[in-house]
Amino acid sequence: MILNRKFYAQNAQIVAKKLLGTFLVHETPAGKLVGQIVETEAYLSSNDPASHSYKGQTLRNQAMFLEGGHIYIYFSYGFHYLLNVVTGKESVGEAVLIRAIEPVAGINLMQNNRQMEKISNLTNGPGKLVQALNIGNDLYGQSFISSPLKIYSADSFPELFRNRKFEVVTTTRIGISKGNNLNLRFYIMNNPFVSKS
DNA sequence: GACCAGATTGTCT
DNA sequence: GACAATCTGGTCA
Numbered sequence: 001m002i003l004n005r006k007f008y009a010q011n012a013q014i015v016a017k018k019l020l021g022t023f024l025v026h027e028t029p030a031g032k033l034v035g036q037i038v039e040t041e042a043y044l045s046s047n048d049p050a051s052h053s054y055k056g057q058t059l060r061n062q063a064m065f066l067e068g069g070h071i072y073i074y075f076s077y078g079f080h081y082l083l084n085v086v087t088g089k090e091s092v093g094e095a096v097l098i099r100a101i102e103p104v105a106g107i108n109l110m111q112n113n114r115q116m117e118k119i120s121n122l123t124n125g126p127g128k129l130v131q132a133l134n135i136g137n138d139l140y141g142q143s144f145i146s147s148p149l150k151i152y153s154a155d156s157f158p159e160l161f162r163n164r165k166f167e168v169v170t171t172t173r174i175g176i177s178k179g180n181n182l183n184l185r186f187y188i189m190n191n192p193f194v195s196k197s
Numbered sequence: 198g199a200c201c202a203g204a205t206t207g208t209c210t
Numbered sequence: 211g212a213c214a215a216t217c218t219g220g221t222c223a
Contacts, residue, residue, distance in 0.1 A: 041204070050204070060219060077205050078216030084204085097204055127205050175204055 003144070003151045008068030008087055012042035012094035015068075015087045017186045020168055021154040024101055026133045028148065031109050033133045034160070035101030035123055037151075039187035039194045041173045043084070045093040050179035053093030063141040065093045071149060073130075073140045080127030083135060085144065085151070099126045099185075101133075102193040104160050109134070125195045166191070 003022065008015060019037050026033045043051040052061040052074065063072040064086055072084035072095050084095040101123045103110055110122050110132040123129040135149065144151050167189040172180050174195075187194045 043204075052204080055220085058219070074204070075217070077203065078218075079207095080205055082204060099204085125205070173204075177203085 001153055001156060003069075003153055005067070005069050005145065008085065008144070009089060010068075010087060012044055012087045012096050013184060015085065016040040016042040016096040016184070017168060017170075019085065019096060019098070019151070020186055020188055021166065023104065023152040023154070023156055023160075024098065024129075024133070024149075025152055026135060026149045028109075028134055030134075031106050033106035033109055034104040034157075035129060035133065036104050036160075037098060037100075038102050038191045039098075039100035039185075041097040041099055041186070042087075042184040043095050043097060044184075045088075048179050048182070050173065050176040051093070051095075053095075057093070061093075064095050065091050066141065068094075069145050070141060070143045071139050071147065073135070073137055075137065076127070081130045081135065081137065082126045083130050097126060098129065100124050100187070100193050100195050101129045102191065103132070104157070120192060124193045 019040050022037050024035045045053050053064050057065050066086050067090040068087045070086040072086050074082045083098045086095050088094040113134050114132050123132045169187050169189050170183050171185050173185045
């Protein structure tokens, strides 16, 4: 089943951890693209210097201040879009960055979107999975409940759930220069699609 | 209006 | 392992 507003209303740390093992589904005209979430990072509000919401609301990050369950897409380094799940109540400014997924269905389409045959290099990074799932900025500010992009609970596709039992590793976030002493990164232990460095 | 840093990736050595 | 590619918001003049 689709994760509901009650789920997204929890703290970013809790949502980040609970999102591991769930299914990110994008229904496109070309077909259904499905990936299992294996790595996330939580970004908090005014108490987290690495978060976009740290310095308050701007035109760019306003979606981050919407009610939990909305989609916040961030254009980074002039190249890549990064996909975030907004959490908590409205105007809080917390979100979870989806860093990596494991391809489950629509793999041919992902390979086509990425111009990449190697499955192990398809979705093992935040910019990569956005490209593989053909996620665009048109989803900015929409919600995971009503848009073509949805998240299903881990028990939604038992036939596809290869990692039924897994251990969660909690560690520090990567790729940032501030606030990197906080243990806000979560990933599934020994999963080959977790981004490394 | 100029300058800089940034939640990254692909390519080359 | 180093580095370039390329855009956006923030800061300061």
